[in-house]
Amino acid sequence: MHPWGKWGRSFVGYGTHAARAALADAGLEWRDVGSVVGANTMRCGYPGYVAGATFAQALGWQGARVTSVYAACASGAQAVNTARSQILGGLADVVLVVGADSAPKGFFAPAGGERPDDPDWLRFRVLGATNPAYFALYARRRMALYGDTPEDFAQVKVKNAAAGALNPLARYRTPVSAAEVAASAVVADPLRLLDICATSDGGAALVLSSMEFARRHGHPDPVRIRAVSTVTPTYPKAVLDLPDIATDSAAVVSPAPHSFRASIARAAYEEAGIGPEDLSLAEVYDLSTALELEWYEDIGLCAAGEGAKLLRDGVTSLGGRVPVNTSGGLASFGEAVPAQALAQVCELTWQLRGTAGDRQVPGARTGITANQGLFGHGSAVVAVR
Amino acid sequence: MARTRRPVVAGWFTDDAGGGTDAGGATDAGGGSPDGGFRLLGTRCSACAAVFFPREDDACRNPGCPGGGELTETPLSRRGRIWSFTDGRYRPPAPYVSDPDAPWEPYTLVAVELAAEAMVVLGQAAPGVRTADLAIGDEMELVPGVLNEDDEHIWTTWHWRPATGGAARPGADGEGNA
Numbered sequence: 001m002h003p004w005g006k007w008g009r010s011f012v013g014y015g016t017h018a019a020r021a022a023l024a025d026a027g028l029e030w031r032d033v034g035s036v037v038g039a040n041t042m043r044c045g046y047p048g049y050v051a052g053a054t055f056a057q058a059l060g061w062q063g064a065r066v067t068s069v070y071a072a073c074a075s076g077a078q079a080v081n082t083a084r085s086q087i088l089g090g091l092a093d094v095v096l097v098v099g100a101d102s103a104p105k106g107f108f109a110p111a112g113g114e115r116p117d118d119p120d121w122l123r124f125r126v127l128g129a130t131n132p133a134y135f136a137l138y139a140r141r142r143m144a145l146y147g148d149t150p151e152d153f154a155q156v157k158v159k160n161a162a163a164g165a166l167n168p169l170a171r172y173r174t175p176v177s178a179a180e181v182a183a184s185a186v187v188a189d190p191l192r193l194l195d196i197c198a199t200s201d202g203g204a205a206l207v208l209s210s211m212e213f214a215r216r217h218g219h220p221d222p223v224r225i226r227a228v229s230t231v232t233p234t235y236p237k238a239v240l241d242l243p244d245i246a247t248d249s250a251a252v253v254s255p256a257p258h259s260f261r262a263s264i265a266r267a268a269y270e271e272a273g274i275g276p277e278d279l280s281l282a283e284v285y286d287l288s289t290a291l292e293l294e295w296y297e298d299i300g301l302c303a304a305g306e307g308a309k310l311l312r313d314g315v316t317s318l319g320g321r322v323p324v325n326t327s328g329g330l331a332s333f334g335e336a337v338p339a340q341a342l343a344q345v346c347e348l349t350w351q352l353r354g355t356a357g358d359r360q361v362p363g364a365r366t367g368i369t370a371n372q373g374l375f376g377h378g379s380a381v382v383a384v385r
Numbered sequence: 386m387a388r389t390r391r392p393v394v395a396g397w398f399t400d401d402a403g404g405g406t407d408a409g410g411a412t413d414a415g416g417g418s419p420d421g422g423f424r425l426l427g428t429r430c431s432a433c434a435a436v437f438f439p440r441e442d443d444a445c446r447n448p449g450c451p452g453g454g455e456l457t458e459t460p461l462s463r464r465g466r467i468w469s470f471t472d473g474r475y476r477p478p479a480p481y482v483s484d485p486d487a488p489w490e491p492y493t494l495v496a497v498e499l500a501a502e503a504m505v506v507l508g509q510a511a512p513g514v515r516t517a518d519l520a521i522g523d524e525m526e527l528v529p530g531v532l533n534e535d536d537e538h539i540w541t542t543w544h545w546r547p548a549t550g551g552a553a554r555p556g557a558d559g560e561g562n563a
Contacts, residue, residue, distance in 0.1 A: 109478035116394060121480060122439075126393050126532065126542060127509060128477040133494055136471035144469075144521035188471045189516045235448055236435075240468070240496050240505045249436040250503035253449060 001346055002100065004171040004202030004333045011041045011048065014203030014339075015100030016058045022096065022205040027217065033207075034092035035065035037082045039075035039099030039338035042111075051338065055098045065092060073285070074230070074373025075099060076204065076341030077381055081228040083208045093213040099338035100203030107131065108199065108335075120243040120374070127245065131287070132196050134242045136188035139290035143190065146305035148293065150190050152312070154181035156289035157194050157331055159317050164328020166318075166359040171200050172332045181289075195289040200334030204342035206349075223352045224384050225345075227271035231378035233260040242374055264378035265299040265370055272382040276300030279322050280364035281351055283344035285371040286329040296324065299370050299380075318359055326351060326359050344369035345381050352385040391538045397439055398529075398543050399424050399460070423529045424460035425506065425543055431455045436502050461506070464548055465497040467523045468505045472516050482533040482540075495545045497525045511546035524548040 001021065002014040015038070023030055036059075038051030047054040052068040065086070071078040076099045083095035107130045115121040123129040142148040161176035176194060184193040214222045233241075236248030238255040258266065269275055276299060284295035293307030301322055302310045310316055316324040327333070327347035330340065348367040350356040364385070371379040392398060399422060427438035430445040432454025437446065442456055472491045476483055483489070493510035510519075511528055530544035 107475070107478050110480070112479070114480075119439075122394065123507075124477060125480040125482075127494060127507060128473055128481040128483075128492060129494060129507065130473065130475075130477050133471050133473060137469040137494070137496055140471060141469040141521065186474050188473060190471075235446065238503075238505075240507060244507075246438045246506040247504045248446075249438075251436060251501065252434045253447060 001169050001205070001339075001343060002203035003169050004200045004336060004343075006105070006171075007102075007201045009102065009201070011044050011100040011102040011201075011203070012054055012058050014102070014201060014336075015051070015055050015098045015205065018100065018203035018205035018339075019055060019059060019096055019098050022207045026207040026209075028094065028207060030059050030096075031062050033062075033064050033094050033096045035067070035083065035086055035095040037067045037069065037079040037095060037097045039079040039097070039342065040068050040070035041099075041101050041338050042070065043104065044102065051098070051100075055096075064096075070338075071230075071377040071379070072373035072375060073335075073337055074341055074371055074377035074379035075338040076343075076345070077228060077369070077371060077379035078230055078373075078377070079342070080206065080208070080225065080345060080381060081230050083206075084225055084228055087208060087210050094207065094209045096205065096207055097342060098203070098205040099336075099340075099342045101336035101338055102201045103199035103334075103336060105199060119245070123243045123245055129243075129245075130188070131242060132188040132191060134240070135196060135288035135291055136191045137240065138294060139191050139195075139288060140189075142290055142293065146308065148290065148308045150182070150192075151178065152293070152308040153191070153195050153289040154178040155311055156286065156292045157181050159311065160286060160292075160325050160329040160331035163318055163323075163326050163359050164332020166357065167328045167332065170328040170332040171198070171202075171334050172328070191288055191290065197287055197330035198334035200336045202333065202336035202339050202343070204339040204346055206342055206345060221385070223349045225381060226274070226384045227268040227380070227382040229264050229268035229271065229378055229380040231263055231267045232376045233378075234263070237376075259298065260376075260378065261294065261298040261370075261372060264372065264380045265368065267378065268368060268380035268382050269300070272384075274366060274382065274384075278366050279368055281322060281326055281348070281361045281367045282324045283327060283329070283347050283367070283369045284324055285340075286325055286331055287335075289331070292325065292329070295370055299368060318361070323361050326356065326361060341369065341371045341379050341381075344371065345383065348381070348383040352383060388534065388537060388539050390541050393532050393540045393542050394439070396426060398426055423527060423543075424463060425527060427459055427461050427502075428456040429459040431457060436461075436504070438502075438504065438506060462499040462501050463527045464524060465499040465506070467519060467521050467525060468496040468498040469521060470495045470510075470516055470519045482535075493519070495519065495525060497545050508543050508545045511544040514546055518547065
């Protein structure tokens with residue numbers, strides 16, 4: 001990875017830095033790579049839309065197979081899925097996956113111009129509905145349905161900031177108190193500035209190979225990708241989601257018994273042949289503190305409505321039974337969109353190898369990432385040792 | 386004024402300034418009398434009865450639809466109950482239109498669940514409605530509103546406001562709170 005922050009440089013530099021670090025970690029040369037998959041950076045014009053080729057050019061053209069993918073926040077997971085499919089399909093032995101971003105300060109905004117056929121443009125033009133507005137709608141609903149409080153939400157930030165303080169790659173490395181969360185400005189009632197993740201620059205990369213290749217190169221017990229979930233929702237999608245102005249109508253067709261977010265992890269568990277009881281740790285997509293509590297339920301760590309209790313009981317903290325966001329999460333990193341699903345897998349890798357330093361989960365054997373990309377991109381990766 | 390009223394998106398709601406409704410072209414959209422004729426407009430599939438808002442005019446998106454139907458315009462329910470709500474304490478980026486020289490006035494966003502359509506529709510609350518006036522489950526009603534004005538147009542939209550007629554909570558009448 002490239003350390004996350006506000007560095008003010010091109011995404012290409014962050015991505016190539018992360019790529020070189022991943023290759024060095026794997027003990028491979030760039031010329032050994034048979035395929036490169038780039039997760040696209042939509043704010044960076046032409047090079048960002050063809051990220052695979054952009055990174056390949058920056059590293060030095062060497063004739064590798066190339067793919068560029070975009071799936072909003074799930075772009076990194078789609079890139080892993082593409083690489084894994086190529087390896088399983090026998091198209092490549094070693095694939096380099098790269099994602100990086102150079103994000104603007106403040107709210108993410110849609111591309112410019114008059115584009116009334118774009119739902120993302122419309123929700124800003126017609127409603128002023130920013131991403132934090134949606135996070136706040138979910139938070140408010142949790143308060144009404146389950147009795148969650150702003151103090152519960154603040155404790156997620158306290159937990160993740162404590163983990164992030166132990167991670168040299170995180171942008172924010174200072175512990176945060178509940179009082180500091182409560183003293184920060186309200187962004188979208190009931191969420192405050194420290195309940196919502198920042199936008200960041202950053203990059204992450206992975207080297208994936210076949211098991212046969214890994215063993216041949218002296219890695220008898222590598223971290224293995226056991227599942228990659230890239231599911232779409234099922235009609236009717238009955239939970240208001242970014243960038244929707246309305247849900248699908250459930251008057252004619254009943255919604256699936258589980259929400260879209262829950263289906264993301266379920267698909268990964270099914271493919272991996274494991275369940276939530278097997279997890280040593282999880283990295284979930286904490287765009288807001290309240291949303292992290294929802295993920296506990298959606299990845300099956302507890303029943304609906306019990307997320308705050310799980311947090312209060314210390315289950316998801318470092319030292320707990322299933323630590324969540326041991327990296328510090330987006331709370332400590334901020335969003336670097338095409339990189340963050342890859343960063344989650346980087347953290348699983350270090351944890352499963354036992355090289356996560358002061359934030360190490362003792363004896364970690366199985367981990368899951370969970371993420372959701374705008375416009376219906378599910379994303380979860382199961383990795384095992 | 387020479388400015389004309391124009392919907393911010395064509396075809397999403399009925400005309401609030403004529404056409405036989407009782408809106409009477411009021412520019413004070415948030416505080417006018419309830420407009421029984423003002424509706425959000427979706428489309429309904431004639432083959433499977435699925436409803437879409439914002440309107441879907443190309444093809445039915447229900448994967449279980451037998452097909453062969455047509456999408457016809459259908460007005461949505463005027464009233465529903467709050468699914469969730471929030472506000473915007475910071476100025477949103479473009480294409481939201483606001484005067485950068487004027488102090489930012491937070492707006493309230495309300496997601497309202499319509500029983501008949503079994504769907505949730507997001508909208509801004511009428512001016513003066515604050516989050517402190519609202520609770521999940523409260524009944525809301527649809528009213529015409531103004532999103533912004535420029536030299537040529539008054540851009541109209543829909544607003545949600547606490548329902549009148551005794552269904553809303555006491556005090557939640559849209560008068561704002563100090």
